[in-house]
Amino acid sequence: MDRDIPSLRYGWLVFSVTSLGVMLVQLNIGSLYVALPAVVAHFHAGPAASIWILLTYQLFNTVLILLFGKFSDIFGRRQLYLAGFLVFTAASLVIGFLDNVASLLVLRVLQAAGGALIITNTTALITDAFPREHLQSGLSMNVLVSSAAQLLGPIAGGLLATLAGWQWVFWFNVPFGIAGIVWGMVALAPQRKPSYREPIDGWGNLFAFLSLSGIILAVSEGGIVGWGAPVVLVGWALAVVLGPIFILHERRTAHPMVDLALFNIRPYAMANVAAFLNAMARSTVVLLVALFYQSLYHLSPLQASLRVIPVTVGMVIAAPLSGRLARRYPARILSTAGLVATMLGLIILVFLLSLNIPFWLVGIAIFCTGFGSGFFLTPNTSSIMLSIPASHRGMVNGIRSMLQNMGLVLSTALSLTLIANNLPPRLKNAMFLGTVTRIPLTDIARFIDGYRYAFAAMGIATVLGIFTSLMRGKVQSRSTF
Structure with a gap:
């Protein structure tokens, strides 16, 4: 054959x-x-x-x-x-x-x-x-x-x-x-x-890597060594200088790594931005909840792993449901509804997270974030792939994956930095080692506040994602330019 x-x-x-x-x-x-x-x-x-x-x-x-x-x-x-x-x-x-x-x-x-x-x-x-x-x-x-x-x-x-x-x-x-x-x-x-x-866009790949590295370096190190430290300033400099150079290069090169002209298509652009913001909002929930229970409750990794199951259960339930509803409702409505569900879960974590919070309440919150993400992903991906010419779908799928990964990277760096930035130097490593239960209650309160700040940042990203998702307009399938 x-x-x-x-x-x-x-x-x-x-x-x-x-x-x-x-x-x-x-x-x-x-x-x-x-x-x-x-x-x-x-x-x-x-x-x-x-x-x-x-x-x-x-x-x-x-x-x-x-x-x-x-x-x-x-x-x-x-x-x-x-x-x-x-x-x-x-x-x-x-x-x-x-x-x-x-x-x-x-x-x-x-x-x-x-x-x-x-x-x-x-x-x-x-x-x-x-x-x-x-x-x-x-x-x-x-x-x-x-x-x-x-x-x-x-x-x-x-x-x-x-x-x-x-x-x-x-x-x-x-x-x-x-x-x-x-x-x-x-x-x-x-x-x-x-x-x-x-041809491979070598310069484009280099500029993208260095500018993204600069952002991650500055955000991740700022809460650890201080926002005025040389390594943080170098990171911001890389991002501020090379980011615009990357955009200018991609607009001028004959074979760009990212075809920026595609972002002139409004449904495509808004769906991609929404995907990036959704990734920022959902990607670190499993990590933070697992660290929360290992650090504050001194649970084993196995016990902590069982506490994060509601996230993926929500995704598994929502994804096929969203796929079926996509035949009747536009992607703009379904994707936005998914972001709203994610926001509800983050609101619970921001306002109710405490040392004595019952697990059933945490479970509901992270189930909502997982369900919302599962409900969002299928119609939003369809919106992206149908809003551009068929001849560009290989590149478009790569851009979509890259933007979602960027959301994951920035969410991880920002969340951990917000927690560490709220702690004195002697306790900054406690959240990684699972030893917070051995420190005074006043310091535990600061630790919990850091988690709430991190979830609040995810909530802000989700709100921005909701508005962006609504702005995509009607998606029309494009086979050619």
């Missing part, structure tokens, strides 16, 4: 491979959120290094997604997808043997590169393999696998960190990686080399 012609049988064969990739990446992200205190304790990481254990992966993964999207068009999706499995698996294996935090951060960069190779090519491989009339089924099942992995990730991280040790939070990736490499080599058909290779 000619594998260049999509067929349903081959489509599901490819889906079986991409499911392993989605599981590998999503399980890794969720498991580390819960197991972070155990990892920080082993490496004796300070507050800044603790934050960068998370941010290093998120930052490099965000920037590399767009770059690798172009690479896959040049070198072939199959080759780079399998390379992603190999890099991610090897990095996960080596991390478990490390005892130096600097080495850990380097290996996290490699993990990010492997994860970017996998995520960049997952949707493209499915799109290439499925016949058009069955593509929606393949993509929806891919979302289901991703949701299941997000549900299992925190549980797996808590279970492994509690019963087997922090190393297994990374080592349990290895069997998935090996299975993905072997099965991918068998199932994925070789691809023909493209006849035309569009």
